[in-house]
Amino acid sequence: MHIGILTLTFSLPGCASLKEKRMRMGGLHERFGRNxxxxxxxxxxxxxxxxxxxxxxxxxxxxxxxxxxxxxxEDKIQRVVEARIMDVRREFI
Known part of the structure; x- marks a missing residue:
């Protein structure tokens, strides 16, 4: 068994509040947490x-x-999230 860690850093240009941020980034738990x-x-x-x-x-x-x-x-996030991916880190434990 292997464990991988993917860390994505996003830029949200024009985002004015934490509420807007949650709306733009929302659903990541639901989209990927089902797996x-x-x-x-x-x-x-x-x-x-x-x-x-x-x-x-x-x-x-x-x-x-x-x-x-x-x-x-990464592919799904680029299609559905209103943000730019600024950094991608992949590591294995």
Whole structure:
């Protein structure tokens, strides 16, 4: 069994409040937390309006499986979240 950690840092240009930030970033738990192999958490920049950091912990039988899940997460986020991905960090434990 392998564990991978994907951390994404977002920029939210023009975001004026934490409420707007929640609306723009909302649903990440629901979209990805349904998968029993994925844990999702807002891991940083919680009090800033214009940025956010989210971490996804993925468990899989192989690094290849985890890399595939990472790619699916990134692709879906780019399509559905109203924010720019500024930084992507991938690591394995």
């Amino acid at each position: 029993p192999a994925v844990a999702v958490s807002e891991s940083g920049e919680r009090n800033r309006h214009d940025s956010s950091e989210w971490t996804f912990v993925v468990v899989g039988l192989s690094k290849r499986e985890i890399e595939s899940e990472f790619s699916q997460i």
